[in-house]
Structures are given as structure tokens and as C-alpha cells.
Amino acid sequence: MKNFTSFADAGDYQALLNKALEIKADPFGYQHVGKNKTVGLIFFNPSLRTRLSSIKAAYNLGAQAWVLNAGADSWTLEMADGAVMNGTTQEHIKDAIAVMSQYCDVLGVRTFPTLKDREADYSEEVFNKILKYATVPVISLESATLHPLQSFADLITVAEYKQTERVKVVLTWAPHVRALPQCVPNSFADWFSEISWVDFVITHPRGYELDEKFTKGARIEYDQKKAFEGADFIYAKNWSSYHDYGQILSHDQSWLVDTDHMKLTNNGKLMHCLPIRRNVEVSDAVLDSPNALIIPEAGNRVFSMQTVLHELLS
Numbered sequence: 001m002k003n004f005t006s007f008a009d010a011g012d013y014q015a016l017l018n019k020a021l022e023i024k025a026d027p028f029g030y031q032h033v034g035k036n037k038t039v040g041l042i043f044f045n046p047s048l049r050t051r052l053s054s055i056k057a058a059y060n061l062g063a064q065a066w067v068l069n070a071g072a073d074s075w076t077l078e079m080a081d082g083a084v085m086n087g088t089t090q091e092h093i094k095d096a097i098a099v100m101s102q103y104c105d106v107l108g109v110r111t112f113p114t115l116k117d118r119e120a121d122y123s124e125e126v127f128n129k130i131l132k133y134a135t136v137p138v139i140s141l142e143s144a145t146l147h148p149l150q151s152f153a154d155l156i157t158v159a160e161y162k163q164t165e166r167v168k169v170v171l172t173w174a175p176h177v178r179a180l181p182q183c184v185p186n187s188f189a190d191w192f193s194e195i196s197w198v199d200f201v202i203t204h205p206r207g208y209e210l211d212e213k214f215t216k217g218a219r220i221e222y223d224q225k226k227a228f229e230g231a232d233f234i235y236a237k238n239w240s241s242y243h244d245y246g247q248i249l250s251h252d253q254s255w256l257v258d259t260d261h262m263k264l265t266n267n268g269k270l271m272h273c274l275p276i277r278r279n280v281e282v283s284d285a286v287l288d289s290p291n292a293l294i295i296p297e298a299g300n301r302v303f304s305m306q307t308v309l310h311e312l313l314s
């Protein structure tokens with residue numbers, strides 16, 4: 001592994017999953033890997049889980065971590081190549097990333113999409129600049145199109161809670177009051193469409209089709225209730241339209257995941273990456289039920305990050 005930005009970087013996913021479960025069983029057993037190493041974490045956008053789980057993962061591995069809230073804690077960054085910097089920007093991303101690479105052995109970066117310019121977002125314009133200018137391995141803490149650490153944590157969670165050899169996993173669109181990125185569902189599809197022991201189904205209203213680059217031929221079922229039938233895991237998430245880029249096309253409350261939806265499943269478990277708008281995406285009754293995995297799923301963010309750090313620092 002050279003960088004960690006998508007499913008493709010995971011390589012042998014089953015081997016990486018097994019390593020994560022090994023690390024989780026003995027979280028402080030690999031401290032030689034992180035000894036005298038520094039993990040740099042740069043956030044261009046807010047975070048609770050990614051920020052804290054990454055610090056904890058570094059700590060478990062015996063490494064130190066620093067965090068920079070880009071823009072708020074540092075100079076205003078210029079992104080444009082060849083810019084004449086006589087305006088409000090104070091430091092070029094080229095210099096900032098190269099300098100930060102001097103201060104760490106691996107660099108995690110979060111850069112959200114604009115949701116305005118699909119071409120710029122889907123070409124990962126900003127993240128690719130970071131990859132270009134970094135001189136140490138780079139981990140995506142969520143880019144414009146993907147959130148691989150979340151998907152890896154989701155895979156760990158499904159592997160831990162599955163009760164049969166094969167499982168049906170359903171990614172369902174859920175309503176929201178704001179336009180959200182496609183990163184989490186793109187990434188979930190990028191990973192789960194490849195897992196040999198998963199029957200993967202995506203359900204959403206028409207118009208919410210994700211980029212086929214990530215869904216990779218996965219079954220799409222427009223009837224949410226039909227999709228839920230016999231499901232072992234329901235992964236709820238809102239996203240804005242990819243085709244009508246960044247737009248909210250539906251507020252249909254019948255897509256809110258409630259106990260009636262869950263009754264259609266095979267005693268299915270409910271997952272969500274968090275943060276979640278309760279009683280907008282999923283009802284309290286479902287989120288507070290014994291079948292909700294949202295807290296252990298968030299806990300597994302430590303082990304997805306710790307495993308990736310282990311691979312990159314070993």
C-alpha cells in the first residue's frame with residue numbers, strides 16, 4: 001500500500017480485514033510499528049469521528065499525531081497552479097503540503113466536494129494536488145468523491161456481526177434537509193460491490209443514481225420495500241443527486257427508515273456512518289433498538305485507521 005484513497009488501495013481486502021480483526025483483538029500489540037513516527041491530519045472540513053478515531057489509532061500504534069484545521073488554524077491556501085498571489089490567499093497548497101510532509105511520516109487529508117462543479121469534484125482536483133505535492137504516504141479522510149476509511153470500518157462491522165456465510169447488504173437513500181455529498185454511498189458501493197460474500201443492493205428514488213464507476217454493476221432496486229426484503233444489513237444514508245449535480249430531488253418521507261421498514265428484513269442490522277439527523281433519515285425507534293450498529297460501527301473507525309497506518313508505516 002502506497003496511499004489509501006479508495007478500495008483499489010486495499011489490495012487483498014480479505015487479508016486487510018483479517019489484519020484489522022487481529023489488531024482489534026490486540027490494539028496495543030503493534031506499538032513497534034508507530035514508535036518514533038508522526039501522523040499528520042489536515043482537515044479542510046468539520047469532523048468528529050474521523051478526527052478523534054485517527055488520533056486514537058495513532059496512539060494505539062505508538063505514534064504521535066498532530067491536527068491542522070486548514071484555513072482556520074493556518075494561512076489561507078491558494079489552490080490554483082500558476083496563480084499570481086496578490087489577492088487574499090497567503091500560501092500555496094504546493095508549499096503547504098510539501099512543508100507538512102516534512103513534519104510527519106504519513107498524512108491524512110479531508111477535502112469535501114463543492115457540490116457545484118461536478119467535473120472538478122469527480123476529477124478529485126484538490127485531493128490530487130495533495131497527492132502530487134506530498135512526499136509521504138497520503139490517507140483520504142474523505143475526499144470529494146470517496147470515504148474509504150468509513151467503508152473499511154463498515155466492512156469490519158458487517159464481518160463482526162454477520163451470522164451467515166453470505167449476507168444481503170442494502171444501501172438505502174434516506175431523506176435529508178440539506179444537500180449532502182455522494183462520498184459515503186460512492187465509497188460503500190466501491191467496497192461492497194466487490195466483497196465476494198455479500199449480495200449487494202442499492203435502493204433510491206429515481207434521479208439519485210450514483211456514478212457507475214463506483215456502483216460497478218450492483219443491483220439497483222427503486223422499490224425500497226422490495227429491496228429491504230430479507231436483508232441482513234441496512235445501510236442508510238442521504239446523498240444529493242449525481243446527475244442533477246448537488247440537487248435535492250426528493251423529500252419523500254416514506255423513505256425514512258422506521259420500524260415498519262425494518263420488519264421487512266431478516267432481523268436486519270441498521271448502519272449509518274454518522275452524523276445522522278434523527279427522525280429525518282432514520283427513526284429514533286430504529287436507532288435506539290438493539291439492531292442498530294451505529295456506535296460499534298463508529299468504534300471501528302479506530303481499527304480501520306489503525307490497520308491502514310499499520311500498512312503504511314510498517
Ligand code: CP
Nearest residue numbers: 047048049050273274
Ligand atoms: N463518519 C464520519 O466521517 O464522521 P465525521 O464527519 O464526524 O468524521
